[in-house]
Amino acid sequence: MSGRSETTSAAVLPPGRWADGMLPAGVSLGGGTLVKGDFAFKRFLSRLPDGLVIGCGCTMDGARFAIGENGRVSIGDHCYFTNAVLLCERELRIGNFVMIGWNVTIADTDFHPISPAQRLVDAEACSPLGKGRPRPPIASHPVVIEDDVYIGPAATILKGLTIGAGAWIEPGAVVTADVPAGARVLGNPARIVGAAEPEEPR
Amino acid sequence: MNQASAPASSRRLPWDWFPGTIPDNVEVDPSAYLETTFCFCLYRSAAPVGVRIGRGASAYQGTMFDVGERGVVSVGEFALLHSARIICDQSIEIGDHTLISWNVVLMDTYRAPRDRLARRRLLQKAAETHALTEASPARPIRIGANVWLGFDVCVMPGVTIGEGAVIGARSAVFDDIPPYSVAVGNPARVIRRLDSPASLAADETRSEM
Numbered sequence: 001m002s003g004r005s006e007t008t009s010a011a012v013l014p015p016g017r018w019a020d021g022m023l024p025a026g027v028s029l030g031g032g033t034l035v036k037g038d039f040a041f042k043r044f045l046s047r048l049p050d051g052l053v054i055g056c057g058c059t060m061d062g063a064r065f066a067i068g069e070n071g072r073v074s075i076g077d078h079c080y081f082t083n084a085v086l087l088c089e090r091e092l093r094i095g096n097f098v099m100i101g102w103n104v105t106i107a108d109t110d111f112h113p114i115s116p117a118q119r120l121v122d123a124e125a126c127s128p129l130g131k132g133r134p135r136p137p138i139a140s141h142p143v144v145i146e147d148d149v150y151i152g153p154a155a156t157i158l159k160g161l162t163i164g165a166g167a168w169i170e171p172g173a174v175v176t177a178d179v180p181a182g183a184r185v186l187g188n189p190a191r192i193v194g195a196a197e198p199e200e201p202r
Numbered sequence: 203m204n205q206a207s208a209p210a211s212s213r214r215l216p217w218d219w220f221p222g223t224i225p226d227n228v229e230v231d232p233s234a235y236l237e238t239t240f241c242f243c244l245y246r247s248a249a250p251v252g253v254r255i256g257r258g259a260s261a262y263q264g265t266m267f268d269v270g271e272r273g274v275v276s277v278g279e280f281a282l283l284h285s286a287r288i289i290c291d292q293s294i295e296i297g298d299h300t301l302i303s304w305n306v307v308l309m310d311t312y313r314a315p316r317d318r319l320a321r322r323r324l325l326q327k328a329a330e331t332h333a334l335t336e337a338s339p340a341r342p343i344r345i346g347a348n349v350w351l352g353f354d355v356c357v358m359p360g361v362t363i364g365e366g367a368v369i370g371a372r373s374a375v376f377d378d379i380p381p382y383s384v385a386v387g388n389p390a391r392v393i394r395r396l397d398s399p400a401s402l403a404a405d406e407t408r409s410e411m
Contacts, residue, residue, distance in 0.1 A: 034332045057329030078325040080334065097322050099314050102287055102307065148318045153287065153307045154356050154374075166318045171307060172356040172374030172388050186376065188388035197316055 026051030027065075030058070030077065037062040037083075046071045055079070055096070063100075071108075076147070084151075087111075091142035098145055101153035101171065108159045109140035146181065150196070168196035215239060228253045228267075235260040244268040246335065256281065256298070264304065270311070270337065278347060289313065292340035297347035297365065307356045311340035346381065348399070366396060 024044050029035065033054050043066035046052065052065055055077035062083040067073055071088035076096035084100040086092060087107040100106075112122050118136040125133040141160030145151075149163050152171030157163065164181030174188040184196045213224040215236060222239035227250060230236055234255045241261060245252065247269040255261065256279040264285025269275055273290035277283065278298035286302045288294055289309035296302070313334050315321050324336050341360030345351075349363050352371030363369065364381030374388040382396040 032329055036332075057326070059328060059332040061332070078322070078329050080325055080328050097325050099321065099325065101313075102289075103305065148321065150312075150314050150321065152312065152356075153289075153309065154305075154354065168316065170374070170376075171309065171358065172354075172372075174388070186374070186389060188372075188374075197318060 024051075025049075027054075028052070029054050030056035032056055033058040033060070035060040035063070037064070039064055041065055043067070045069050046073075048072050050074070060084075068109075082153075088143075089138070090140040092145075093142065094145045095147035095149070095165070097148045098151075099149075100151045101155070103154045104151050104156070106143060106145075106157040108143045110138060110159065113138055166196050225252065227251055228255075230255045231257045231259070233257050237261065237263045237265075241265045241267050246271055247273045249274045253277070259283075270335070270340075272337065273310075273340075290340075290343075291337060293342035295342070295344045297345055297349060299347055300345055300349040300351075302351045303353040303355070303371070305354045306351050308343055308345070309357070310343045310359050311338055312359065313338055315339070366398060368396065 024041050026046050026048055033056060040063060046067040047069050050072060051067055052073045054075045057077055058075060058079045060081050063081040064085045065073065066085065066087045068089040071090060073086060073088050073092045075094045078096055079094065079098045081100040083102045084104045087105065087109065089109040092106065092108055113119050113136050121136050124130045125135045143157060143159060144162040146163060146165040148166040151169040154171055155169050155173045155175065157175045161175060161178055163179045166182045167179045168184040169175060170186035173186050173190040175185065175190045179185050182196050183192045184194045185192050218238050220238045220240040222242060224230060224239055225242055225245055227247060229251050234257065245267045248271045252269055252274060253267055254276045256277055258280040259277050261283040262285060265283045266287050267275060268287060268289045270291035273292060275288055275290050275294045277296045278300060280298060281296050281300045283302050285304045286306040286308055289311060291311040294308055294310050315324065315338055327336065328334055343357055344362040346363055346365035348366045350368045352369055354372040355369050356374040358376050361375050361378060363375065363379045366382040367379045368384045369375060369390060370386030372388065373386050373390040375390045379385045379392065382398050383392045384394045384396060385392045
């Protein structure tokens, strides 16, 4: 799919439907924004009118928007994502000038309950035999990624976190706690190792 | 042996599902196996030889040679690439008999400056071209012979991994790893040493090849 829109909205398909070259309802792209990749909306199920709003001049190269029925994702201007996977059941807010590398996962949910008893119920509700059965409540907390954040390839950002403006997330980092603005983090779990911008000129 | 001068039409792979060709400045030994030319979709190297793939080496589906204009990648003899993402703006060397599992990232550059304002300028340009083709600082990666990288491993700019080392699955390698050691974790740390295979040098199976 290669969608390029100069207008603000191109609602063509209902949620959960996806086809080559068409944007699902609830998706709007700013001018000069490019969405590339056959599977970008394969798991886009949001029923909200603003399920996915992307600003101007962005490149979404192979990004996948797996957004649940009540999920809402907003992305600012001049962002560049390569094969990022955005998993959203509630809310994901991404600022301007955010770079996200290959194979990054950002999730605002745990997907399944932690409690073993609840997971039994959930496994059956998710099964082919569980049609219409309600799933137990599952934790989800909004993720906020502020302006000028860099996220390296294969990093993971978990639910409820705020990544402060200008932070630098090293490749492969598993981020399980808030990252202050301007910090550089690495590792699993990710730890602060210094400032995003080195003191000496480079 | 030097296929760089062969006409483009003969640079197709007969078994390829993707309708591409091997770029002119890529040298593939006739005995090496390349599953698909899709791996060159992001290839932009203008070096005399941008990628060199040695005798008996293989590169399977999912491997991506994301090589910038000045990038040079060499893949040693009998090396095995199983869908590694090779992000190269300067130099990435993969030694002989080195095994690389799926989803590995080898990057000699971040393709992004650490300076926030420089990054904004890069992204403003990318808004028009939808590509990150600007040269950004790079430091070469050297992976020695007989190395084994587990799946999902990330190797950062400037890292050297010594001969015979093993890197555990999902490790992120920020520092050099000495030869004949096992390193795991994110960031990766050496957890034990291995014997060098001096006693195996005369192995019969290998000497026949």
